[in-house]
Amino acid sequence: GEDVEQSLFLSVREGDSSVINCTYTDSSSTYLYWYKQEPGAGLQLLTYIFSNMDMKQDQRLTVLLNKKDKHLSLRIADTQTGDSAIYFCAESIREGYQKVTFGIGTKLQVIP
Amino acid sequence: EAGVVQSPRYKIIEKKQPVAFWCNPISGHNTLYWYLQNLGQGPELLIRYENEEAVDDSQLPKDRFSAERLKGVDSTLKIQPAELGDSAVYLCASSLVGGAGGINEQFFGPGTRLTVL
Numbered sequence A: 001g002e003d004v005e006q007s008l009f010l011s012v013r014e015g016d017s018s019v020i021n022c023t024y025t026d027s028s029s030t031y032l033y034w035y036k037q038e039p040g041a042g043l044q045l046l047t048y049i050f051s052n053m054d055m056k057q058d059q060r061l062t063v064l065l066n067k068k069d070k071h072l073s074l075r076i077a078d079t080q081t082g083d084s085a086i087y088f089c090a091e092s093i094r095e096g097y098q099k100v101t102f103g104i105g106t107k108l109q110v111i112p
Numbered sequence B: 001e002a003g004v005v006q007s008p009r010y011k012i013i014e015k016k017q018p019v020a021f022w023c024n025p026i027s028g029h030n031t032l033y034w035y036l037q038n039l040g041q042g043p044e045l046l047i048r049y050e051n052e053e054a055v056d057d058s059q060l061p062k063d064r065f066s067a068e069r070l071k072g073v074d075s076t077l078k079i080q081p082a083e084l085g086d087s088a089v090y091l092c093a094s095s096l097v098g099g100a101g102g103i104n105e106q107f108f109g110p111g112t113r114l115t116v117l
Helices: none
Strands: A004-006 A009-013 A020-024 A033-035 A043-050 A055-058 A060-064 A073-075 A085-095 A099-102 A106-111 B005-006 B010-013 B019-024 B031-037 B042-050 B053-056 B065-068 B077-078 B089-093 B112-116
Touching: A009 A020, A020 A033, A020 A085, A020 A106, A020 B077, A033 A060, A033 A099, A033 B005, A043 A055, A043 A060, A043 A073, A073 A085, B005 B089, B019 B089, B019 B112, B031 B077, B042 B065, B042 B077, B077 B089
Parallel strands: A009 A106, B010 B112
Antiparallel strands: A004 A020, A020 A073, A033 A043, A033 A085, A055 A060, A060 A073, A085 A099, A085 A106, B005 B019, B019 B077, B031 B042, B031 B089, B042 B053, B065 B077, B089 B112
């Protein structure tokens, strides 16, 4: 079955890089996602990676995928106070459609 | 373009009372989801609609929860009667799911925070 695990909390200083890690169990995952949730708001898709890719870069965001170890990471360069939020790792598996399973979220605190 | 709209944003009720949540998805999105988010947890799927049809309601506690999506647009989620353990955030999301199996980008509403006393 699907299971996505993340650490609960990360604290970084403004300007430093943040690395949020995630592990998943289902090797048949098609896509892996990073969603961001700000206080009082719904989740918003930040970026995603197809399972046959190793890396994807999008401005300050770098996603690394180690399919052998079922490990996904999100690196945020030059972290800003506006990046403070909860980051959810998610995987999707094709079951007629891409069924998405979310992790419990990592709370990122950026210290000015 | 407006995002996913949910109401109310907050609801406080006493146990055993009924409660209903409303969701208006993004225009044109054929798939609508209701999720439960407990404090410190990720969203857990309750029910998924493709147009008007509930195609995955395996996680919906059917003894007290019900949902409908009339005309394949707006949806309501109802709890009757509510229990203390139902206190959580109820998220609605929508997406445009096609047959090609591309990514499933879900757009979330802000959620309804339910407190059952």
